[in-house]
Amino acid sequence: MCASKIRAQVLYGPKDLKLVVRDIDAPAKDEVQVAIKSTTLCGTDLHYFTHYANGDIRIMEPLTQGHEATGIVVEVGPDVSTLKVGDRVAIEAGVPCAACEHCLAGRYNVCPKIKFRSSAASIPHFQGTLQDRINHPAQWCHKLPENLSYDEGALLEPLSVAIHSVRKANIRPKSRCLITGAGAIGLLCSAVAKSYGCEQVVMTDIASNRLEFARNNGFAEEVHTIIPNRGADVQEDLSIAQDLAEDLLALGGEPVLSRGGFDAVFECTGAESCVRVGVYAARPSSSVLLVGMGTPIQTLPM
Ligand SMILES: [Zn+2]
Ligand SMILES: [Zn+2]
Numbered sequence: 001m002c003a004s005k006i007r008a009q010v011l012y013g014p015k016d017l018k019l020v021v022r023d024i025d026a027p028a029k030d031e032v033q034v035a036i037k038s039t040t041l042c043g044t045d046l047h048y049f050t051h052y053a054n055g056d057i058r059i060m061e062p063l064t065q066g067h068e069a070t071g072i073v074v075e076v077g078p079d080v081s082t083l084k085v086g087d088r089v090a091i092e093a094g095v096p097c098a099a100c101e102h103c104l105a106g107r108y109n110v111c112p113k114i115k116f117r118s119s120a121a122s123i124p125h126f127q128g129t130l131q132d133r134i135n136h137p138a139q140w141c142h143k144l145p146e147n148l149s150y151d152e153g154a155l156l157e158p159l160s161v162a163i164h165s166v167r168k169a170n171i172r173p174k175s176r177c178l179i180t181g182a183g184a185i186g187l188l189c190s191a192v193a194k195s196y197g198c199e200q201v202v203m204t205d206i207a208s209n210r211l212e213f214a215r216n217n218g219f220a221e222e223v224h225t226i227i228p229n230r231g232a233d234v235q236e237d238l239s240i241a242q243d244l245a246e247d248l249l250a251l252g253g254e255p256v257l258s259r260g261g262f263d264a265v266f267e268c269t270g271a272e273s274c275v276r277v278g279v280y281a282a283r284p285s286s287s288v289l290l291v292g293m294g295t296p297i298q299t300l301p302m
C-alpha cells in the first residue's frame with residue numbers, strides 16, 4: 001500500500017480543535033500500521049486542550065492528542081515478524097532511542113531522546129493517536145489477550161504508570177496508603193496497591209463525586225473532599241497542609257497514627273499543596289511518590 005488519506009484530530013491553539021484529512025505513508029520496515037479503535041483522554045490531553053501547554057511544556061506546532069490507545073494491525077512493514085494483519089494491539093506511546101546508556105540498561109522510560117505520542121516535549125512533536133490510523137514501531141505494540149476489550153486495553157498505559165509507582169513504593173501486606181487525586185491514575189494506583197496487599201486507602205480530591213465513585217467501587221476505604229484554601233504566605237500554606245495531613249492521619253485510624261503516618265503516599269494531582277500534604281502525612285522511612293505532573297517549581301517542607 002502507498003500513501004492514503006486519514007482523518008485526524010488536531011489542536012491549533014487553546015480550545016481550537018479541528019478534524020483534518022492528512023496523508024499517511026505505508027509503514028516503515030520495522031513498523032506496523034494500526035487502525036485505532038480506542039483512545040482514552042487523560043489529564044495531559046485536557047491541559048493541552050485548555051492551555052496549549054502542560055506545566056512548563058508548551059505546544060510549538062499543531063498537535064494531535066491521545067496517547068492511551070489500542071487498535072488493529074492493518075499493514076506490516078517488511079522486517080516485522082512479531083505481528084500480523086488482524087492482530088489486536090495496545091500502543092506503547094513512548095518510543096525511545098534504543099541506543100543510549102539508559103535504553104541499554106532497560107530504563108528506556110528516562111531516555112533523553114524518547115518521543116512520546118501527543119506530547120509537546122520533543123520537536124517536531126510526535127503526533128497522537130486520535131487519528132484513523134498510525135504507523136508505530138512493531139516493538140512498541142503489545143498484543144492484547146482475547147479477553148481484553150479495546151477500551152480496557154487503552155487503560156494499559158495509565159495502568160503501567162500505577163504499577164511502576166507501586167513497585168517504587170515497595171508496598172507490603174497490611175500497609176495503609178494515602179492517595180491524593182481520585183482520577184484514573186489515583187484509582188489505578190489504588191487497585192495496584194491493593195493487589196500488593198495494601199489494606200486501606202485514604203483518598204482525597206476536590207471533587208466529591210469522584211470520591212464517591214472511588215468509595216462505592218472499592219478504590220478507597222476513607223475519603224476526604226478538599227476545599228481549596230490559600231494562605232497569605234508560604235508559612236500559612238504549610239500550616240494549612242499540616243492541619244490537613246493530621247485530619248487524614250486520623251482517617252487512617254490507629255495503625256496509621258501509631259506508625260506516625262501512611263506507609264506510602266501517591267500524589268496524583270501535581271498540585272503543590274497536595275505534595276506538601278503528602279510529605280507531612282508520610283511516616284518516617286516511607287515514600288511519597290510524585291505520580292502527577294504539575295506545578296514545575298515547588299516549595300516543600302523538607
Ligand atoms: Zn496519559
Ligand atoms: Zn535512549
